[in-house]
Amino acid sequence: MTYPDGHQGRLVTSHSLVRAVLADPRFSSRYELMHYPLPGGPEGELPPAPPGDMTGMDAPEHTRFRRLLAGRFTVRRMRLLTDRVEEITAEHLDAMEAGGPGIDLVQAFAQPIPALMICELLGVPFADRDAFHGFVTALMSLDSTPDERMAAMTGLQEYMYGLVLAKRARPTDDLLSDLTTSDLTDEELTGVGGFLLGAGLDTTANMLAHGTFALLRHPGQLAVLRDRPDLADQAVEELMRYLSIAHTMVRVALEDVELDGETIRAGETVTLSIQAANRDPERFEDPDRLDLRRRATGQLGFGHGIHLGALGTHRPRAAILCGLRHPDDAAADHLLVRMAPEQHELDPARRPDRRRIQLVQSAQDHSAGRQSSPVVRLPGERRPPAHGPHPVRGCCLRTRHLITAT
Numbered sequence: 222m223t224y225p226d227g228h229q230g231r232l233v234t235s236h237s238l239v240r241a242v243l244a245d246p247r248f249s250s251r252y253e254l255m256h257y258p259l260p261g262g263p264e265g266e267l268p269p270a271p272p273g274d275m276t277g278m279d280a281p282e283h284t285r286f287r288r289l290l291a292g293r294f295t296v297r298r299m300r301l302l303t304d305r306v307e308e309i310t311a312e313h314l315d316a317m318e319a320g321g322p323g324i325d326l327v328q329a330f331a332q333p334i335p336a337l338m339i340c341e342l343l344g345v346p347f348a349d350r351d352a353f354h355g356f357v358t359a360l361m362s363l364d365s366t367p368d369e370r371m372a373a374m375t376g377l378q379e380y381m382y383g384l385v386l387a388k389r390a391r392p393t394d395d396l397l398s399d400l401t402t403s404d405l406t407d408e409e410l411t412g413v414g415g416f417l418l419g420a421g422l423d424t425t426a427n428m429l430a431h432g433t434f435a436l437l438r439h440p441g442q443l444a445v446l447r448d449r450p451d452l453a454d455q456a457v458e459e460l461m462r463y464l465s466i467a468h469t470m471v472r473v474a475l476e477d478v479e480l481d482g483e484t485i486r487a488g489e490t491v492t493l494s495i496q497a498a499n500r501d502p503e504r505f506e507d508p509d510r511l512d513l514r515r516r517a518t519g520q521l522g523f524g525h526g527i528h529l530g531a532l533g534t535h536r537p538r539a540a541i542l543c544g545l546r547h548p549d550d551a552a553a554d555h556l557l558v559r560m561a562p563e564q565h566e567l568d569p570a571r572r573p574d575r576r577r578i579q580l581v582q583s584a585q586d587h588s589a590g591r592q593s594s595p596v597v598r599l600p601g602e603r604r605p606p607a608h609g610p611h612p613v614r615g616c617c618l619r620t621r622h623l624i625t626a627t
């Protein structure tokens with residue numbers, strides 16, 4: 222494949238080969254060795270990973286950060302986080318219901334919940350959350366001007382640095398405070414905070430929005446899930462496979478490597494299409510079909526190998542964040558239960574804003590005393606995006622680079 226800068230590299234699309242490359246230490250993740258595969262990317266050589274950005278490092282540097290983080294994503298911490306995320310989710314659903322018709326799912330649900338989850342994880346004090354959320358919103362909004370985005374990045378980075386100093390001085394019960402007991406420098410801690418924000422924000426927001434969208438486009442599947450809440454974990458795997466939110470990853474051969482009868486030369490950039498791998502018919506039968514009864518184990522949406530996303534904590538958290546399941550399995554108070562499927566309408570006439578999924582609560586159903594019953598107005602038929610939300614790599618390289626570029 223010819224890369225935008227003229228580099229002759231590779232594109233890997235089969236599930237088994239993508240998996241093999243991700244597991245092979247002869248392929249590096251270092252940004253500075255890569256050629257950017259997608260048009261419109263950064264020009265010239267990529268800078269090395271900034272401090273704290275684990276996805277752009279190889280062992281042993283990567284191992285140091287990975288161990289430090291993994292040791293602190295404890296069961297107890299995840300349990301506390303899960304409880305808080307549940308409360309936050311319920312509050313947002315109540316607010317959406319109270320807000321009445323015309324609620325925007327992305328603004329009211331998909332964006333704020335991951336942002337607040339990261340506030341909880343990092344221990345952002347309540348008093349600072351409006352300011353924090355303001356930066357994040359400006360950074361993520363497609364309507365922000367470059368100047369607004371740059372100001373938000375600078376603000377976030379300064380905020381994160383101040384937060385690190387505050388946690389050092391007065392530790393609280395959160396991940397960032399825990400990390401101040403490690404040998405990480407202030408700069409590295411600031412980088413880790415920014416990295417986690419970039420890793421968890423856009424990805425989760427997109428999963429929430431596109432996951433809801435996909436289920437509404439497949440009412441039969443939504444019905445399956447409503448009838449069988451015990452399928453939630455499996456359903457998340459299938460949605461991860463089907464949507465492949467983190468659609469592209471990149472590696473570089475550190476030496477000549479034989480792959481499927483081809484020799485990949487040292488220095489060649491190898492682009493891995495997660496979307497293609499997750500829809501490889503050799504691995505998944507009838508791969509273009511969303512089928513929540515399918516066991517989509519082995520899907521590569523969180524990556525594979527040493528960089529496997531979010532340290533093993535992804536799945537349960539994603540299930541909850543996708544609004545599919547209450548952690549005590551009561552299945553009483555989550556997005557899908559509150560959305561009665563018969564009330565979802567697709568409105569092809571409503572085209573202007575292709576980025577928004579609007580939930581419009583049905584007054585009729587509400588007055589009948591049922592739980593929320595939004596009508597969903599969408600801009601017409603659309604396949605899952607050919608190019609997902611991030612230009613490349615798993616966890617929002619764009620946001621992370623922007624954060625660290627200041």
Ligand code: HEM
Binds near residue numbers: 467
């Ligand atoms: C649905 C949401 C998410 C998706 C699709 C996703 C996807 C991914 C992918 C594909 C990778 C591997 C990148 C690579 O190999 O180059 C990754 C790594 C990572 N993700 Fe996520 N992620 C999500 C949410 C989160 C959240 C919420 C967090 C934590 C706040 C998180 C933290 C991380 C970390 C720490 C890594 C780096 C692992 C490493 O380099 O060792 N992710 N993620």
